[in-house]
Amino acid sequence: MSNYRRLFVPGATYFFTQVTYKRNPWLCTEIGREGLRTGFQRLQKIYPFSLDAIALLPDHFHCIWTLPEGDKNYPMRWRYLKSFVTRSCSHKLKLSTEVTLSRHKRKESNLWQRRYWEHLIKDEEDFENCCDYIDYNPVKHGLCESPKYWKFSSFHRLVKQGVYSVDWGVNELIKFSGYFGKMSNFENCESDQ
Template identity: 60%
Template sequence: MPNYRRITITGGTYFFTQVTYQRYPWLCGALARSTLRASIEKVREKYPFAIDAFVLLPDHFHCIFTLPEEDSDYATRLRLIKTFVTKTCKDKLKLKTKTTQSRKKRKESNLWQRRYWEHVIRDEEDFARHCDYIYYNPVKHGLCKTPQHWRFSSIHRFIAQGIYPESWGRDRVPDIPMNVGYE
């Protein structure tokens, strides 16, 4: 069995990608959205963290979390969020994905991929590049023409706060290095 090495930094800021099982597109439905939001809020009560940036797509989400100064345990937060969503949604969604023998043996559902992608945000420039990646992702996947047209994104908050101009990503594709989101 592989031994995954994950970097943990107390009070760190992290970029995450969590994908649905077999990339089945169930995340943007009303039940999934409301359950994911409630799950995040429930986890934040016991394990606080700030959500710096977030985008929800049909088959995955990207986000940037910042943990409290004395804490480095992002894995528990992600696990609990996935668990709460699974317990609420698994019987209601009626997904057409097959549960493999391996998943049955481990008592896993067919909602999420087992693993997630994580990256430690190193500095302000790295943070900005990952925000650009997050906010342009719905356009990249052909879900909308401009980032502002995607409802399930915190870009609207960034625009309202003056962090991004209203026209960001409309007239030109942002310069996002190829390795952002995958390094």
């Protein structure tokens, strides 16, 4: 069993990636989107945090959260969110993927990979890199030609706030510095093996 080490910094900003179980593409369905939207709304009321950026793709999503001052408990938030979405969506989605014996023993469903990837954002440049990665991710995966054409993203809100121009990422290859090369390895892994 791997020994995962996570950084817990009160009031910090984190980049996360959560992948569906066996990369099942249910997140962009109406049921998946509504379940996740409602889950985030309830989660933010019970355990406040700022959802700074998000991109929802069929089989995974990336997001940036900023926790309240003095609060470092993002694992509890992830447990709540994944549990809520599982309870509200699993019976409606009717996924064909069977639950393994290991998952059955842990009372886990067939919606999510067990673990998520997290990165503590260090500074403003790191934050901007993470936002760029999130908003360009649908283009990277061939789901659209430009971030402005992907409707399941915070890109449109960030355009309204003046963070991006509406044509950002159009006809240009966006390069990312830092740890994102390692992230692509994570996105292709199956953490339940």
